[in-house]
């Protein structure tokens with residue numbers, strides 16, 4: 001344990017760990033940055049996921065979000081007063097999976113404190129400054145981290161010059177999730193079935209309750225048990241397509257004792273609604289890497305994917321836009 005700026009473990013039983021402590025975008029191309037970038041790419045090529053040690057987020061914000069703001073939100077019965085299904089799958093405010101003790105609230109187009117306040121006002125008519133501030137402060141920290149990861153990915157693929165325009169094309173979202181079933185047995189079971197996220201990247205903060213499992217290249221499930229100062233990052237299908245399959249989308253699931261409550265926060269990057277074409281740059285196609293996916297519109301793919309949810313496509317993205 002403990003190599004600075006590099007990989008700590010990449011055995012087949014654990015997700016690789018990359019240390020980002022001391023790094024930021026003013027440290028581009030220092031030795032530590034280059035090592036971390038290389039190891040990040042390696043992890044995303046073979047697992048589609050990585051544990052990042054990142055200590056820039058104020059502990060009061062992380063604790064406040066997961067220990068207070070999110071539980072208080074779910075205490076408002078947002079999970080039981082289920083409104084109509086959202087107009088766009090994975091994009092409305094409310095999400096759940098039929099038959100699983102999982103419920104999630106997504107705040108899309110997260111671009112200002114006012115956008116969080118607007119949502120908070122729908123739950124608490126007098127507003128809830130604690131909730132709004134903690135969610136927005138967390139989003140600001142995540143924005144910095146997600147930019148750093150995208151920069152490492154683009155540079156690692158030799159496309160650093162596309163970074164600014166890529167970042168401009170992104171939207172961000174935050175999902176607040178709760179897992180719990182009102183049962184007395186302490187049985188461990190699948191609480192969220194295996195899936196790939198459709199977006200570019202997901203940064204998961206689960207803190208005290210484990211449950212996330214990532215499929216390794218040998219098909220075995222790796223139990224993820226992040227350290228208190230780390231985050232789990234998973235690559236989604238849009239990034240796999242953009243990278244022309246050079247990076248892999250992580251297949252993952254949640255397995256846990258659902259008689260206990262588990263809260264999770266996921267910050268994500270995805271194509272913006274006004275410009276949602278996912279098209280792999282031609283630099284990533286050559287003889288050894290023929291085109292894997294035709295350019296596609298992200299929101300069309302979401303509709304396809306979620307209208308085929310019960311379908312048994314082994315690879316939904318390929319079925320939609322495979323070349």
Ligand SMILES: O=C(O)CCC(=O)C(=O)O
Pocket residue numbers: 104177192197204206211212252253254264266
């Ligand atoms: O709860 C977790 O750890 C991951 C949840 C997840 O994969 C999702 O909501 O897409």
Ligand SMILES: [Fe+2]
Pocket residue numbers: 195196197252
């Ligand atoms: Fe997921």
